[in-house]
Amino acid sequence: MSTALSVNLNKIALIRNSREGNFPNVYEFGELCLAAGAAGLTVHPRPDQRHIRPIDVRKLAQLCRVNSGIEFNIEGNPFAPAQGDYPGLLALVAETRPDQCTLVPDSHDQLTSDHGFDLHTTAKLLEPVIQQLKALDVRISLFMDPNPEQIRMARDCGADRIELYTGPYAQHYGTDTGRALLQQYDQAARVARECGLGINAGHDLNLSNLPDFLTITGIEEVSIGHALTVDALKMGMSAAVKSYLQICQQ
Template sequence: MNPLVAPEAAAHPLAGLTALSVNLNKVALLRNTRHLGIPSVLRAAQLVLEAGAQGITVHPRPDERHIRGSDVHELAAMLREQWPQVEYNIEGNPLQNLMDFVRAVRPHQATFVPDSESQFTSDHGWNLPADADTLRPLIAECHTLGVRVSLFMDPLPEAMAHARALGADRVELYTETWASSFGTSRQAEVGAAFEATAKAALAAGLGVNAGHDLNRDNLAEFLRLAPGTAEVSIGHALIADALELGYAETVRAYLTCIHQASQST
Protein backbone atom coordinates (compact mmCIF):
# COMPACT_ATOMS: atom_id res chain seq x y z
CA MET A 1 0.00 0.00 0.00
CA ASN A 2 1.30 3.41 -0.91
CA PRO A 3 2.01 5.19 2.42
CA LEU A 4 0.64 8.49 1.14
CA VAL A 5 -2.75 7.12 0.19
CA ALA A 6 -4.05 6.69 3.73
CA PRO A 7 -4.95 8.01 6.14
CA GLU A 8 -6.63 10.92 4.37
CA ALA A 9 -5.54 13.35 7.06
CA ALA A 10 -1.90 12.85 6.12
CA ALA A 11 -2.42 13.99 2.53
CA HIS A 12 -1.79 17.63 3.45
CA PRO A 13 0.92 18.90 5.78
CA LEU A 14 -1.41 21.49 7.28
CA ALA A 15 -4.46 19.61 8.52
CA GLY A 16 -7.74 21.11 7.37
CA LEU A 17 -6.33 23.11 4.46
CA THR A 18 -7.07 22.29 0.85
CA ALA A 19 -4.02 20.97 -1.01
CA LEU A 20 -2.90 22.65 -4.23
CA SER A 21 -1.95 20.25 -7.02
CA VAL A 22 -0.46 21.93 -10.09
CA ASN A 23 -1.40 20.50 -13.47
CA LEU A 24 1.61 20.72 -15.81
CA ASN A 25 -0.13 19.93 -19.10
CA LYS A 26 0.18 23.47 -20.47
CA VAL A 27 3.91 23.56 -19.77
CA ALA A 28 4.24 20.43 -21.90
CA LEU A 29 1.99 21.89 -24.60
CA LEU A 30 4.28 24.89 -25.01
CA ARG A 31 7.38 22.69 -24.98
CA ASN A 32 5.94 20.49 -27.71
CA THR A 33 5.75 23.37 -30.20
CA ARG A 34 9.53 23.13 -30.69
CA HIS A 35 12.20 20.44 -30.33
CA LEU A 36 14.34 22.21 -27.75
CA GLY A 37 12.99 20.65 -24.57
CA ILE A 38 11.95 24.01 -23.12
CA PRO A 39 10.13 24.89 -21.05
CA SER A 40 11.03 21.88 -18.93
CA VAL A 41 8.19 19.99 -17.27
CA LEU A 42 10.56 18.69 -14.59
CA ARG A 43 11.89 22.17 -13.85
CA ALA A 44 8.34 23.53 -13.64
CA ALA A 45 7.50 20.81 -11.12
CA GLN A 46 10.53 21.69 -9.03
CA LEU A 47 9.70 25.39 -9.00
CA VAL A 48 6.05 25.01 -8.01
CA LEU A 49 6.94 22.53 -5.28
CA GLU A 50 9.67 24.79 -3.91
CA ALA A 51 7.03 27.54 -3.77
CA GLY A 52 4.73 25.38 -1.63
CA ALA A 53 2.45 23.37 -3.93
CA GLN A 54 1.55 20.03 -2.37
CA GLY A 55 0.94 17.99 -5.50
CA ILE A 56 1.64 17.49 -9.19
CA THR A 57 -1.05 16.52 -11.68
CA VAL A 58 -0.65 15.32 -15.26
CA HIS A 59 -3.23 14.21 -17.81
CA PRO A 60 -1.42 12.21 -20.50
CA ARG A 61 -3.73 11.78 -23.48
CA PRO A 62 -3.15 9.03 -26.04
CA ASP A 63 -2.06 11.50 -28.76
CA GLU A 64 0.56 13.05 -26.42
CA ARG A 65 -0.58 16.52 -27.42
CA HIS A 66 0.99 17.82 -24.20
CA ILE A 67 2.16 15.42 -21.47
CA ARG A 68 4.08 12.52 -22.95
CA GLY A 69 4.57 9.06 -21.52
CA SER A 70 8.20 9.91 -20.82
CA ASP A 71 7.06 12.89 -18.73
CA VAL A 72 4.89 10.64 -16.57
CA HIS A 73 7.81 8.35 -15.78
CA GLU A 74 10.41 11.11 -15.33
CA LEU A 75 8.14 13.00 -12.94
CA ALA A 76 7.48 9.81 -10.99
CA ALA A 77 11.21 9.22 -10.59
CA MET A 78 11.92 12.80 -9.57
CA LEU A 79 9.13 12.90 -7.02
CA ARG A 80 10.13 9.55 -5.57
CA GLU A 81 13.76 10.64 -5.17
CA GLN A 82 13.44 14.32 -4.25
CA TRP A 83 9.86 14.96 -3.07
CA PRO A 84 8.54 11.74 -1.50
CA GLN A 85 5.93 13.69 0.50
CA VAL A 86 4.35 15.17 -2.63
CA GLU A 87 1.20 13.66 -4.08
CA TYR A 88 1.36 12.52 -7.69
CA ASN A 89 -2.03 12.55 -9.43
CA ILE A 90 -2.44 11.07 -12.90
CA GLU A 91 -5.68 11.87 -14.71
CA GLY A 92 -7.16 10.19 -17.74
CA ASN A 93 -9.67 7.79 -19.17
CA PRO A 94 -9.16 4.32 -17.67
CA LEU A 95 -10.54 2.83 -20.90
CA GLN A 96 -7.69 4.41 -22.88
CA ASN A 97 -4.11 4.72 -21.61
CA LEU A 98 -4.53 5.67 -17.94
CA MET A 99 -4.34 2.18 -16.46
CA ASP A 100 -1.03 1.47 -18.20
CA PHE A 101 0.49 4.42 -16.33
CA VAL A 102 -1.17 3.44 -13.06
CA ARG A 103 0.26 -0.07 -13.29
CA ALA A 104 3.74 1.15 -14.16
CA VAL A 105 4.04 4.19 -11.88
CA ARG A 106 1.57 3.55 -9.06
CA PRO A 107 0.80 7.21 -8.37
CA HIS A 108 -0.79 8.29 -5.12
CA GLN A 109 -4.02 9.07 -6.95
CA ALA A 110 -5.64 8.14 -10.25
CA THR A 111 -8.40 10.47 -11.41
CA PHE A 112 -10.76 8.74 -13.82
CA VAL A 113 -12.01 11.17 -16.50
CA PRO A 114 -14.50 10.12 -19.21
CA ASP A 115 -12.96 12.07 -22.10
CA SER A 116 -12.75 10.79 -25.66
CA GLU A 117 -9.50 10.71 -27.63
CA SER A 118 -10.70 13.56 -29.88
CA GLN A 119 -12.05 15.72 -27.07
CA PHE A 120 -10.55 19.22 -26.84
CA THR A 121 -10.60 19.20 -23.04
CA SER A 122 -12.47 17.44 -20.25
CA ASP A 123 -16.05 18.68 -20.32
CA HIS A 124 -18.27 16.29 -18.34
CA GLY A 125 -18.23 13.78 -15.53
CA TRP A 126 -19.12 10.11 -15.33
CA ASN A 127 -22.73 9.02 -15.67
CA LEU A 128 -23.64 7.08 -12.55
CA PRO A 129 -24.99 4.53 -12.07
CA ALA A 130 -24.90 3.85 -15.84
CA ASP A 131 -21.08 3.61 -15.92
CA ALA A 132 -20.85 1.58 -12.72
CA ASP A 133 -20.15 -1.85 -14.20
CA THR A 134 -17.37 -0.42 -16.38
CA LEU A 135 -15.64 1.41 -13.55
CA ARG A 136 -15.98 -1.05 -10.67
CA PRO A 137 -13.22 -3.55 -11.67
CA LEU A 138 -10.83 -0.73 -12.63
CA ILE A 139 -11.29 0.94 -9.25
CA ALA A 140 -10.68 -2.40 -7.56
CA GLU A 141 -7.48 -2.89 -9.55
CA CYS A 142 -6.21 0.54 -8.50
CA HIS A 143 -6.84 -0.33 -4.88
CA THR A 144 -4.92 -3.57 -5.29
CA LEU A 145 -2.00 -1.45 -6.53
CA GLY A 146 -2.30 0.91 -3.55
CA VAL A 147 -3.66 3.79 -5.61
CA ARG A 148 -6.44 6.12 -4.48
CA VAL A 149 -9.23 6.65 -7.03
CA SER A 150 -11.05 9.91 -7.69
CA LEU A 151 -13.94 10.08 -10.16
CA PHE A 152 -14.43 13.21 -12.27
CA MET A 153 -18.04 14.20 -11.63
CA ASP A 154 -20.57 16.89 -12.43
CA PRO A 155 -22.24 18.66 -9.47
CA LEU A 156 -25.04 16.14 -8.98
CA PRO A 157 -25.67 15.38 -5.29
CA GLU A 158 -27.63 12.23 -6.07
CA ALA A 159 -24.62 10.68 -7.85
CA MET A 160 -22.33 10.79 -4.82
CA ALA A 161 -23.71 7.72 -3.08
CA HIS A 162 -23.33 5.80 -6.35
CA ALA A 163 -19.67 6.85 -6.57
CA ARG A 164 -19.02 5.63 -3.06
CA ALA A 165 -20.85 2.36 -3.68
CA LEU A 166 -18.45 1.70 -6.56
CA GLY A 167 -15.52 1.95 -4.19
CA ALA A 168 -14.27 5.39 -5.23
CA ASP A 169 -12.25 7.17 -2.56
CA ARG A 170 -12.90 10.70 -3.83
CA VAL A 171 -14.72 12.67 -6.47
CA GLU A 172 -13.24 15.55 -8.42
CA LEU A 173 -15.99 18.08 -9.02
CA TYR A 174 -15.88 19.46 -12.56
CA THR A 175 -15.96 23.20 -11.87
CA GLU A 176 -16.28 24.73 -15.36
CA THR A 177 -19.88 25.76 -14.72
CA TRP A 178 -18.82 27.47 -11.50
CA ALA A 179 -16.11 29.39 -13.34
CA SER A 180 -18.36 30.42 -16.23
CA SER A 181 -21.13 31.57 -13.89
CA PHE A 182 -18.85 33.41 -11.48
CA GLY A 183 -19.76 37.09 -11.29
CA THR A 184 -23.02 36.57 -13.17
CA SER A 185 -26.65 36.28 -12.12
CA ARG A 186 -26.29 32.48 -12.18
CA GLN A 187 -23.48 32.31 -9.60
CA ALA A 188 -25.70 31.68 -6.58
CA GLU A 189 -27.70 28.95 -8.31
CA VAL A 190 -24.65 27.15 -9.67
CA GLY A 191 -22.79 27.57 -6.40
CA ALA A 192 -25.67 25.99 -4.50
CA ALA A 193 -25.39 22.86 -6.66
CA PHE A 194 -21.68 22.52 -5.87
CA GLU A 195 -22.29 23.15 -2.17
CA ALA A 196 -24.98 20.46 -2.07
CA THR A 197 -22.82 18.01 -4.02
CA ALA A 198 -19.80 18.52 -1.79
CA LYS A 199 -21.95 17.95 1.29
CA ALA A 200 -23.47 14.82 -0.25
CA ALA A 201 -20.03 13.48 -1.11
CA LEU A 202 -18.72 14.00 2.40
CA ALA A 203 -21.86 12.46 3.86
CA ALA A 204 -21.34 9.40 1.67
CA GLY A 205 -17.79 9.01 2.95
CA LEU A 206 -16.02 10.41 -0.12
CA GLY A 207 -13.18 12.90 -0.19
CA VAL A 208 -13.79 15.94 -2.37
CA ASN A 209 -11.40 17.30 -5.00
CA ALA A 210 -12.17 20.02 -7.53
CA GLY A 211 -10.78 21.26 -10.79
CA HIS A 212 -11.25 22.89 -14.19
CA ASP A 213 -11.09 26.65 -14.77
CA LEU A 214 -10.50 27.50 -11.12
CA ASN A 215 -8.42 30.68 -10.87
CA ARG A 216 -7.33 33.43 -8.48
CA ASP A 217 -10.69 35.17 -8.80
CA ASN A 218 -13.07 32.29 -8.15
CA LEU A 219 -11.06 29.82 -6.04
CA ALA A 220 -11.55 31.25 -2.57
CA GLU A 221 -15.29 31.66 -3.00
CA PHE A 222 -15.59 28.09 -4.27
CA LEU A 223 -13.78 26.78 -1.21
CA ARG A 224 -16.09 28.78 1.05
CA LEU A 225 -18.99 26.91 -0.54
CA ALA A 226 -17.21 23.56 -0.19
CA PRO A 227 -14.99 23.89 2.90
CA GLY A 228 -14.29 20.16 3.07
CA THR A 229 -12.46 20.15 -0.27
CA ALA A 230 -9.28 18.09 0.12
CA GLU A 231 -7.52 19.14 -3.07
CA VAL A 232 -7.80 21.45 -6.05
CA SER A 233 -6.04 20.64 -9.30
CA ILE A 234 -5.27 23.79 -11.28
CA GLY A 235 -3.41 24.02 -14.55
CA HIS A 236 -4.47 26.39 -17.32
CA ALA A 237 -5.07 29.51 -15.22
CA LEU A 238 -2.09 28.88 -12.96
CA ILE A 239 0.34 28.41 -15.83
CA ALA A 240 -1.10 31.47 -17.59
CA ASP A 241 -0.55 33.50 -14.42
CA ALA A 242 2.98 32.13 -14.15
CA LEU A 243 3.82 33.56 -17.58
CA GLU A 244 3.31 37.01 -16.04
CA LEU A 245 4.18 36.50 -12.38
CA GLY A 246 6.59 33.57 -12.35
CA TYR A 247 5.95 30.15 -10.83
CA ALA A 248 6.82 31.04 -7.24
CA GLU A 249 4.70 34.17 -6.94
CA THR A 250 1.81 32.47 -8.72
CA VAL A 251 1.80 29.45 -6.41
CA ARG A 252 1.96 31.73 -3.38
CA ALA A 253 -1.03 33.66 -4.74
CA TYR A 254 -3.11 30.49 -5.07
CA LEU A 255 -2.08 29.33 -1.61
CA THR A 256 -3.18 32.72 -0.29
CA CYS A 257 -6.61 32.14 -1.84
CA ILE A 258 -6.80 28.80 -0.04
CA HIS A 259 -5.78 30.36 3.29
CA GLN A 260 -8.29 33.18 2.87
CA ALA A 261 -11.09 30.68 2.28
CA SER A 262 -10.12 28.68 5.39
CA GLN A 263 -10.16 31.79 7.56
CA SER A 264 -13.68 32.75 6.52
CA THR A 265 -15.43 29.41 6.96
Protein backbone atom coordinates in the same frame (compact mmCIF):
# COMPACT_ATOMS: atom_id res chain seq x y z
CA MET B 1 -9.00 23.42 6.99
CA SER B 2 -6.54 24.32 4.24
CA THR B 3 -6.84 22.91 0.74
CA ALA B 4 -3.94 21.19 -1.00
CA LEU B 5 -2.82 22.72 -4.31
CA SER B 6 -1.82 20.26 -7.03
CA VAL B 7 -0.37 22.02 -10.06
CA ASN B 8 -1.36 20.58 -13.43
CA LEU B 9 1.62 20.74 -15.80
CA ASN B 10 -0.20 19.96 -19.04
CA LYS B 11 0.05 23.50 -20.41
CA ILE B 12 3.80 23.61 -19.81
CA ALA B 13 4.07 20.43 -21.87
CA LEU B 14 1.80 21.92 -24.55
CA ILE B 15 4.18 24.89 -24.97
CA ARG B 16 7.16 22.53 -25.15
CA ASN B 17 5.48 20.41 -27.81
CA SER B 18 5.07 23.43 -30.11
CA ARG B 19 8.80 23.17 -30.92
CA GLU B 20 11.42 20.45 -31.24
CA GLY B 21 13.45 19.76 -28.13
CA ASN B 22 12.68 20.02 -24.45
CA PHE B 23 12.06 23.70 -23.78
CA PRO B 24 10.37 24.48 -21.47
CA ASN B 25 11.43 21.49 -19.43
CA VAL B 26 8.36 20.03 -17.71
CA TYR B 27 10.44 18.37 -14.98
CA GLU B 28 12.13 21.68 -14.10
CA PHE B 29 8.77 23.41 -13.86
CA GLY B 30 7.60 20.63 -11.58
CA GLU B 31 10.59 21.35 -9.36
CA LEU B 32 9.73 25.08 -9.38
CA CYS B 33 6.17 24.36 -8.29
CA LEU B 34 7.26 22.13 -5.43
CA ALA B 35 9.90 24.61 -4.29
CA ALA B 36 7.20 27.29 -4.20
CA GLY B 37 5.10 25.13 -1.86
CA ALA B 38 2.72 23.12 -4.05
CA ALA B 39 1.44 20.00 -2.32
CA GLY B 40 1.49 17.92 -5.47
CA LEU B 41 1.68 17.67 -9.24
CA THR B 42 -1.02 16.59 -11.68
CA VAL B 43 -0.72 15.30 -15.24
CA HIS B 44 -3.39 14.23 -17.70
CA PRO B 45 -1.74 12.15 -20.43
CA ARG B 46 -3.82 11.43 -23.53
CA PRO B 47 -3.25 8.88 -26.31
CA ASP B 48 -2.45 11.61 -28.87
CA GLN B 49 0.24 13.04 -26.52
CA ARG B 50 -0.91 16.58 -27.26
CA HIS B 51 0.84 17.73 -24.10
CA ILE B 52 2.04 15.30 -21.38
CA ARG B 53 4.01 12.33 -22.72
CA PRO B 54 4.65 8.98 -21.01
CA ILE B 55 8.27 9.99 -20.33
CA ASP B 56 6.97 13.06 -18.46
CA VAL B 57 4.75 10.85 -16.31
CA ARG B 58 7.68 8.63 -15.40
CA LYS B 59 10.04 11.51 -14.57
CA LEU B 60 7.49 13.47 -12.55
CA ALA B 61 6.51 10.34 -10.61
CA GLN B 62 10.14 10.02 -9.57
CA LEU B 63 10.32 13.72 -8.67
CA CYS B 64 7.32 13.39 -6.36
CA ARG B 65 8.62 10.16 -4.90
CA VAL B 66 11.89 11.71 -3.72
CA ASN B 67 10.11 14.68 -2.13
CA SER B 68 8.55 13.59 1.14
CA GLY B 69 4.87 14.41 1.51
CA ILE B 70 4.37 15.39 -2.13
CA GLU B 71 1.52 13.71 -4.01
CA PHE B 72 1.46 12.71 -7.67
CA ASN B 73 -1.91 12.61 -9.41
CA ILE B 74 -2.45 11.05 -12.84
CA GLU B 75 -5.72 11.86 -14.60
CA GLY B 76 -7.18 10.15 -17.61
CA ASN B 77 -9.71 7.93 -19.28
CA PRO B 78 -9.12 4.30 -18.28
CA PHE B 79 -10.84 3.08 -21.45
CA ALA B 80 -8.74 5.09 -23.92
CA PRO B 81 -6.66 2.70 -26.03
CA ALA B 82 -2.91 2.45 -26.18
CA GLN B 83 -1.52 4.45 -29.09
CA GLY B 84 2.08 4.60 -30.28
CA ASP B 85 4.30 4.69 -27.21
CA TYR B 86 1.36 5.69 -25.01
CA PRO B 87 0.69 2.41 -23.17
CA GLY B 88 -2.74 3.33 -21.81
CA LEU B 89 -3.67 4.92 -18.48
CA LEU B 90 -3.83 1.70 -16.48
CA ALA B 91 -0.40 0.59 -17.64
CA LEU B 92 1.11 3.99 -16.77
CA VAL B 93 -0.46 3.91 -13.32
CA ALA B 94 0.74 0.35 -12.70
CA GLU B 95 4.26 1.38 -13.73
CA THR B 96 4.55 4.68 -11.85
CA ARG B 97 2.27 4.05 -8.82
CA PRO B 98 0.96 7.59 -8.24
CA ASP B 99 -0.63 8.54 -4.95
CA GLN B 100 -3.90 9.24 -6.75
CA CYS B 101 -5.49 8.37 -10.07
CA THR B 102 -8.37 10.57 -11.18
CA LEU B 103 -10.55 8.78 -13.70
CA VAL B 104 -12.07 11.13 -16.29
CA PRO B 105 -14.59 10.38 -19.06
CA ASP B 106 -12.88 12.42 -21.77
CA SER B 107 -13.08 11.29 -25.38
CA HIS B 108 -10.28 11.32 -27.94
CA ASP B 109 -11.62 14.40 -29.76
CA GLN B 110 -12.37 16.57 -26.72
CA LEU B 111 -10.30 19.74 -26.40
CA THR B 112 -10.46 19.37 -22.61
CA SER B 113 -12.52 17.53 -20.00
CA ASP B 114 -16.02 19.01 -19.96
CA HIS B 115 -18.28 16.68 -17.95
CA GLY B 116 -18.28 14.12 -15.19
CA PHE B 117 -19.11 10.43 -15.36
CA ASP B 118 -22.67 9.24 -15.89
CA LEU B 119 -22.51 6.26 -13.59
CA HIS B 120 -25.87 4.97 -14.75
CA THR B 121 -24.06 3.82 -17.90
CA THR B 122 -20.45 3.36 -16.75
CA ALA B 123 -20.56 2.07 -13.16
CA LYS B 124 -20.28 -1.61 -14.08
CA LEU B 125 -17.34 -0.86 -16.37
CA LEU B 126 -15.57 1.25 -13.77
CA GLU B 127 -15.92 -1.09 -10.80
CA PRO B 128 -13.29 -3.65 -11.89
CA VAL B 129 -10.95 -0.84 -12.98
CA ILE B 130 -11.25 0.81 -9.58
CA GLN B 131 -10.54 -2.46 -7.81
CA GLN B 132 -7.55 -3.12 -10.06
CA LEU B 133 -6.04 0.28 -9.28
CA LYS B 134 -6.80 0.16 -5.57
CA ALA B 135 -4.94 -3.15 -5.42
CA LEU B 136 -1.88 -1.09 -6.41
CA ASP B 137 -2.43 1.08 -3.31
CA VAL B 138 -3.54 4.02 -5.45
CA ARG B 139 -6.28 6.38 -4.23
CA ILE B 140 -9.12 6.61 -6.76
CA SER B 141 -10.99 9.81 -7.54
CA LEU B 142 -13.85 10.05 -10.05
CA PHE B 143 -14.45 13.22 -12.08
CA MET B 144 -18.06 14.10 -11.30
CA ASP B 145 -20.70 16.75 -11.88
CA PRO B 146 -22.35 18.14 -8.72
CA ASN B 147 -25.19 15.62 -8.83
CA PRO B 148 -26.02 14.04 -5.44
CA GLU B 149 -27.40 10.82 -6.92
CA GLN B 150 -24.30 10.31 -9.05
CA ILE B 151 -22.04 11.06 -6.08
CA ARG B 152 -23.72 8.34 -4.05
CA MET B 153 -23.13 5.98 -6.97
CA ALA B 154 -19.45 6.95 -6.97
CA ARG B 155 -19.24 5.69 -3.40
CA ASP B 156 -20.95 2.46 -4.39
CA CYS B 157 -18.42 1.97 -7.21
CA GLY B 158 -15.61 1.96 -4.67
CA ALA B 159 -14.13 5.42 -5.27
CA ASP B 160 -12.17 7.06 -2.44
CA ARG B 161 -12.79 10.62 -3.62
CA ILE B 162 -14.62 12.62 -6.22
CA GLU B 163 -13.26 15.56 -8.19
CA LEU B 164 -16.02 18.09 -8.76
CA TYR B 165 -15.96 19.41 -12.33
CA THR B 166 -16.03 23.17 -11.77
CA GLY B 167 -16.25 24.37 -15.37
CA PRO B 168 -19.88 25.58 -15.15
CA TYR B 169 -19.20 27.46 -11.91
CA ALA B 170 -16.19 29.18 -13.46
CA GLN B 171 -18.07 30.02 -16.65
CA HIS B 172 -20.88 31.75 -14.76
CA TYR B 173 -18.87 33.19 -11.90
CA GLY B 174 -20.05 36.61 -10.79
CA THR B 175 -23.61 36.10 -12.03
CA ASP B 176 -26.83 34.95 -10.39
CA THR B 177 -26.37 31.64 -12.19
CA GLY B 178 -22.89 31.33 -10.74
CA ARG B 179 -24.15 31.97 -7.23
CA ALA B 180 -26.88 29.35 -7.69
CA LEU B 181 -24.30 26.89 -8.99
CA LEU B 182 -22.10 27.50 -5.96
CA GLN B 183 -24.99 26.38 -3.77
CA GLN B 184 -25.36 23.29 -5.94
CA TYR B 185 -21.68 22.45 -5.47
CA ASP B 186 -22.02 23.04 -1.74
CA GLN B 187 -24.90 20.56 -1.61
CA ALA B 188 -22.93 18.04 -3.64
CA ALA B 189 -19.96 18.37 -1.30
CA ARG B 190 -22.25 17.82 1.67
CA VAL B 191 -23.52 14.59 0.12
CA ALA B 192 -19.97 13.47 -0.58
CA ARG B 193 -18.97 14.05 3.03
CA GLU B 194 -22.01 12.10 4.22
CA CYS B 195 -20.93 9.24 1.95
CA GLY B 196 -17.43 9.24 3.38
CA LEU B 197 -15.87 10.45 0.12
CA GLY B 198 -12.97 12.87 -0.05
CA ILE B 199 -13.58 15.94 -2.20
CA ASN B 200 -11.28 17.39 -4.85
CA ALA B 201 -12.17 20.06 -7.40
CA GLY B 202 -10.83 21.39 -10.64
CA HIS B 203 -11.34 22.97 -14.04
CA ASP B 204 -11.07 26.68 -14.87
CA LEU B 205 -10.54 27.69 -11.26
CA ASN B 206 -8.50 30.89 -11.05
CA LEU B 207 -7.40 33.63 -8.65
CA SER B 208 -10.76 35.39 -8.98
CA ASN B 209 -13.22 32.53 -8.54
CA LEU B 210 -11.24 30.22 -6.25
CA PRO B 211 -11.80 32.11 -2.96
CA ASP B 212 -15.59 31.86 -3.20
CA PHE B 213 -15.44 28.21 -4.21
CA LEU B 214 -13.32 27.36 -1.19
CA THR B 215 -16.03 28.65 1.13
CA ILE B 216 -17.44 25.15 0.55
CA THR B 217 -16.52 22.95 3.50
CA GLY B 218 -14.23 20.00 3.00
CA ILE B 219 -12.45 20.63 -0.33
CA GLU B 220 -9.28 18.63 0.20
CA GLU B 221 -7.48 19.37 -3.05
CA VAL B 222 -7.74 21.62 -6.09
CA SER B 223 -5.96 20.79 -9.32
CA ILE B 224 -5.17 23.93 -11.31
CA GLY B 225 -3.16 24.23 -14.50
CA HIS B 226 -4.46 26.47 -17.29
CA ALA B 227 -5.16 29.61 -15.25
CA LEU B 228 -2.07 29.16 -13.10
CA THR B 229 0.09 28.88 -16.22
CA VAL B 230 -1.44 32.04 -17.66
CA ASP B 231 -0.79 33.86 -14.38
CA ALA B 232 2.78 32.54 -14.45
CA LEU B 233 3.32 34.30 -17.78
CA LYS B 234 2.61 37.56 -15.99
CA MET B 235 4.16 37.05 -12.56
CA GLY B 236 6.47 34.04 -12.86
CA MET B 237 5.78 30.43 -11.93
CA SER B 238 6.87 30.60 -8.30
CA ALA B 239 4.86 33.76 -7.62
CA ALA B 240 1.80 32.28 -9.32
CA VAL B 241 1.97 29.11 -7.22
CA LYS B 242 2.34 31.18 -4.05
CA SER B 243 -0.67 33.34 -5.01
CA TYR B 244 -2.85 30.25 -5.32
CA LEU B 245 -1.42 28.80 -2.13
CA GLN B 246 -2.34 31.94 -0.23
CA ILE B 247 -5.98 31.35 -1.16
CA CYS B 248 -5.85 27.61 -0.46
CA GLN B 249 -4.35 28.10 2.98
CA GLN B 250 -6.80 30.73 4.24
